Amino acid sequence: MAELTKELFPVEESQQTPKSPPRPAPEPTGTPTVIVDDLHIVYRVYGATTDQEKGNAANALMRLLRRQGRPQMKEVHAVKGVSFVAYHGDAIGIVGRNGSGKSTLLRAIAGLLPPHKGAVYTDGQPSLLGVNAALMRELTGERNIVLGCYAMGMNPTQVKQRFDAIVDFSGIGDFVQFPMSTYSSGMGARLRFAIASAKTHDVLLIDEALATGDREFKRKSQERIKQMRAEAGTVFLVAHNLDVIEETCNRVIWLHKGKIRMDGDPETVLAAYNKG
Numbered sequence: 606m607a608e609l610t611k612e613l614f615p616v617e618e619s620q621q622t623p624k625s626p627p628r629p630a631p632e633p634t635g636t637p638t639v640i641v642d643d644l645h646i647v648y649r650v651y652g653a654t655t656d657q658e659k660g661n662a663a664n665a666l667m668r669l670l671r672r673q674g675r676p677q678m679k680e681v682h683a684v685k686g687v688s689f690v691a692y693h694g695d696a697i698g699i700v701g702r703n704g705s706g707k708s709t710l711l712r713a714i715a716g717l718l719p720p721h722k723g724a725v726y727t728d729g730q731p732s733l734l735g736v737n738a739a740l741m742r743e744l745t746g747e748r749n750i751v752l753g754c755y756a757m758g759m760n761p762t763q764v765k766q767r768f769d770a771i772v773d774f775s776g777i778g779d780f781v782q783f784p785m786s787t788y789s790s791g792m793g794a795r796l797r798f799a800i801a802s803a804k805t806h807d808v809l810l811i812d813e814a815l816a817t818g819d820r821e822f823k824r825k826s827q828e829r830i831k832q833m834r835a836e837a838g839t840v841f842l843v844a845h846n847l848d849v850i851e852e853t854c855n856r857v858i859w860l861h862k863g864k865i866r867m868d869g870d871p872e873t874v875l876a877a878y879n880k881g
């Protein structure tokens with residue numbers, strides 16, 4: 606998740622505007638699965654300092670004294686009036702600079718963040734698969750597979766049926782018997798993806814999950830995403846690696862400072878994004 610100081614690489618507005626007018630989003634291909642209607646997400650950060658308060662001893666002392674009273678509150682307007690409709694079979698890549706609101710949008714679609722204004726409607730249960738997805742580090746891979754499958758609504762017979770395939774797909778081998786705290790970040794990400802993709806999801810939200818796997822795992826996971834699309838779910842994918850998005854998605858949404866700058870086919874949107 607990004608931090609407050611994310612806007613590290615601002616560029617001129619004029620540089621970011623695509624030369625050709627944005628193409629409309631692709632024609633609907635199925636029934637709507639996710640409707641995002643004028644969505645606004647605002648974070649409230651307590652104890653934040655203002656610009657005038659930074660940087661000297663007197664201000665630091667004042668801050669210390671003020672903390673005895675009510676903490677200061679700062680609002681971060683992370684998503685600003687985003688609207689779109691996603692359909693069955695869509696794999697939508699979300700691109701944008703650091704801090705543009707990609708992870709926030711995914712978390713809002715997953716129902717983890719309440720809208721400040723507007724609404725998200727989903728047909729079916731959205732599942733968010735992020736690099737920090739909730740597996741338990743102190744438990745073994747085996748235990749996490751079993752608990753993860755139960756958490757996704759499988760019964761014991763289904764868990765037994767899928768267990769070996771999950772271990773195979775993750776490629777972690779004998780490490781499955783060790784606590785996840787002994788895994789590298791890539792191994793953890795692979796296991797998370799293997800568990801989450803063992804089930805057909807109505808709406809699967811993937812946040813950078815492919816970024817840490819090696820080349821072979823990336824190839825396998827792209828195949829799996831294609832398969833999930835074919836099984837009529839909707840996939841959202843946030844990744845900084847644009848090749849992954851180009852190869853996996855049929856549609857791309859470009860977020861800029863919390864707003865949609867472009868929504869359309871990958872070729873057009875990524876070309877404009879790369880120029881920006």
Ligand SMILES: Nc1ncnc2c1ncn2[C@@H]1O[C@H](COP(=O)(O)OP(=O)(O)OP(=O)(O)O)[C@@H](O)[C@H]1O
Binds near residue numbers: 682709
């Ligand atoms: N928990 C939070 N509390 C306060 N502000 C937050 C929080 N999470 C994100 N933000 C702010 O919201 C804005 C959007 O952040 P977000 O993480 O959604 O962007 P992102 O596009 O996913 O960034 P990145 O590419 O770096 O992951 C940023 O200004 C960020 O600082």
